[in-house]
Amino acid sequence: MQHDPPGGDTLGTPLERIAEALGARLTHSHDEGISDVVIAEPGDALVGMPGVLVLAVGAREEEAPALIAAAGTAGASCVAVRAGADGGLPPAVRDAAAAAGTPVLGVPAGVRWDTVEAEARRELIRGGAGQQGDLYALAQTVATLTHGLVSIEDTAHRVIAYAGPGEEADELRRRSVLGRTCPEPYLAMLRDWGVYQRVRKGDEVVEVAAVPEKDIRRRMVAGINAGARPLGTIWVQEGARPLAPDAEGALRGAARIAGAQLIDHYYRGDPAARLRSREELAHGLLTGRFNTAALAEHLGIPADSGASVVAFDLRDTAARADGTWRDARLAEAAVLVSVHAAAHRRNALVAQACGQIYAMLPEPAGPTGPTGATGSAGPASTTAAAADTAATAAEPALVRWAEHLVAALRQHTRTPVQACVAGTAARLEEIPEVKLRGHRGLGILAAHPERPVGAYSGLVSSMLVRETVELMAARGGVRHPGLTALVAQDAEHGTELARSLRLYLDAFGDVGPVAEILNVHPNTLRYRVRKAAAVAGLDLDDPEHRLAAMLQLRLPARAEESAGPAF
Structure with a gap:
């Protein structure tokens, strides 16, 4: 899981923040946010893409201008292409960006596409509102926990959120993400196998075997349900490494959370109203400000x-x-x-x-x-x-x-x-x-x-x-004058009599470990304790004297100073 440097997410437009985080170059920018991230390849049909950041994965230098033009016609917010060896963009790419009026992000050669997608998703989550941003955040978390590629679908099998390294996607995932829905032939297979019937019954996490001849890798799926009402499914595809041992538990927990978010999304046609009430609900319960x-x-x-x-x-x-x-x-x-x-x-x-x-x-x-x-x-x-x-x-x-x-x-x-x-x-x-x-x-x-x-x-x-101790510090009041004098003497002469006495009392008089902590000889510690008791006028055989010292010597120095000689 990657993070920005502190304060980095407060500057610039969304595209500028993404470029800065990736060390990428941006032809130009605009103030619009990012509403989605889509992976596209040369020749893909791009339609209806306002607010979309298009990742031109696999597009060669000579193919990029046509893809940029298509994305601009579809209304995309930006197209990310691979930069040249010098980190710059070829003239043809710049000309295509200017003609389309679409910003182009030049991704350095050393930056993986899944890193670009993850950074863009974080910007989407940061700037997004309501259910969509929350579902993308949830998908990203599950992808991190399971080591896989995650997608969340509604009951019409439309992909509404996804996360994970795009370069590890199999053919089914690529087609589902690009087409925004699961291909019908695979849906028919899942129905024949009884997968949807099983996930709609409750909390069962169903394993779906790989189909190597069709470039389909192993998957797990859990149903997103509200009682007997199915709301969708959450999937995790195995990528370059095996799924985590606790992937099943992560998927089950995510399905429960996603269910609440999807209910919020559809609640009386107002996705924002109920989501806010849920957040207030949890915080109000914690703080006692809710019924x-x-x-x-x-x-x-x-x-x-x-x-x-x-x-x-x-x-x-x-x-x-x-x-x-x-x-x-x-x-x-x-x-x-x-x-x-x-x-x-x-x-x-x-x-x-x-x-x-x-x-x-x-x-x-x-x-x-x-x-x-x-x-x-x-x-x-x-x-x-x-x-x-x-x-x-x-x-x-x-x-x-x-x-x-x-x-x-x-x-x-x-x-x-x-x-x-x-x-x-x-x-x-x-x-x-x-x-x-x-x-x-x-x-x-x-x-x-x-x-x-x-x-x-x-x-x-x-x-x-x-x-x-906090009560003593806040209220002032009674102080042992000898202990106050002991602390003042240490401050004046740079000695550690008070600390040595406190650690000695904490250790119940066990000299060895305390001498080791203070890096002094045991006899030196014994001398310090005797001197501290003499300066403070303490009788260490008296349990109340010991308790008073243990409490007062825990007071912050500023509390002692403000208390002065009061006793």
């Missing part, structure tokens, strides 16, 4: 269902410097999380908040559900206890799922992603409280980059200490 009963009705689950929450942070410090770049990275990662979450739990929702990504995994209430042994609400204390028990039982499986997903995110985003399994809410309305656990847990994990995933149960002690 949970209405959400439950929308998802078709009981209103007293519980839900597990897992929080993710990309830990991409470079991206945080640019808001637009950060948002693009988060959106890209959120689609990947959505695919995995939908494969794991049918009604999964994914939302962004606080610069992080949250997966909400609803689970029905019942005899073994989060509301306890009877599934009834009961007293608040009983419900809370039952929820804690359910969360404890579910935690190991959620941790394993989160570890698998973090590994995928790290591989595809190339950032040090971390996740916190926040736990299980007894009811949907309690999700915001569990979300807050996840946010705080990610804050704890930030200090431990070697840990990809942490669970709330294992982080709660650290959270308690951090919250206490």
Whole structure:
């Protein structure tokens, strides 16, 4: 998965941004966006192509002018052709571009066509609105996860989104993408094999064998369904390398997400209205600003269902410097999380908040559900206890799922992603409280980059200490004057008495490991501890003195300075 340099997607027109990302030359540009990307070969009939970027794959220098003329007549926004050895465009190509009034993108010899298509797709997703851009983003994510070529079709077998390296496409895919529909002879074969009948029955992912004599490679397909109503199909073709081992799960999760998007597209003739409400729905559930009963009705689950929450942070410090770049990275990662979450739990929702990504995994209430042994609400204390028990039982499986997903995110985003399994809410309305656990847990994990995933149960002690220290820093008030003086002395003389004492107390007096961390002799550490205690006036045999030191020495230096000598 490729990425622009930070801030790169904020400059220029869409075509100029594509050219800059590829190191390509553009004859001229215009302000129109890109609505689609189509692969074309010399001799193809090009009609009805407003807003389309045409990739002239395989067109030789002498064939390119005719293809450019045809694309211009069809209203294409741009034609991408292979540049010459010097990186420039031949005069005949430039003349054809000027005559057609169509910009031409000269693709350098070292840039693969699938890279051009991927960059154009990212621009389409970035600038696109509504269902089409979301489906292309989903197709690109599935192509990345499965190592294959993905296409999404409606019930009329029309290709409405696709992604993957075009150079690895077989004859069937090339004809489907160029013609925007699956060829009838192959449709007849699929009907005879019972493929469509099987994918319309539920969640089954059907494998379709290769037909080498017809240049048709192995495929997998899943039905996009809304209950008993078929909405379309999502396909993945095996390319130059075998499909990923978990390709079936990725396809199943993507089919569930695509179903919701296609319903949005057809909902009462207004594709934008319902899509916005769905986004608001997930974010409102996460933050407590949406009616949970209405959400439950929308998802078709009981209103007293519980839900597990897992929080993710990309830990991409470079991206945080640019808001637009950060948002693009988060959106890209959120689609990947959505695919995995939908494969794991049918009604999964994914939302962004606080610069992080949250997966909400609803689970029905019942005899073994989060509301306890009877599934009834009961007293608040009983419900809370039952929820804690359910969360404890579910935690190991959620941790394993989160570890698998973090590994995928790290591989595809190339950032040090971390996740916190926040736990299980007894009811949907309690999700915001569990979300807050996840946010705080990610804050704890930030200090431990070697840990990809942490669970709330294992982080709660650290959270308690951090919250206490934050409260002390915010409110000021009581300070141990000796400890304040100790910190001030270190700042003045460049010594590390306070840090040495804190680490010593954290290690429960075990000198060896702390001396190794500080790179000093154990006797030097013992001397520092004695001196620190003397300067601060502490009795280290007194547990309250030790606790006071452990808390106050965790205060940020600025909080200590602002507190001054107050005590």
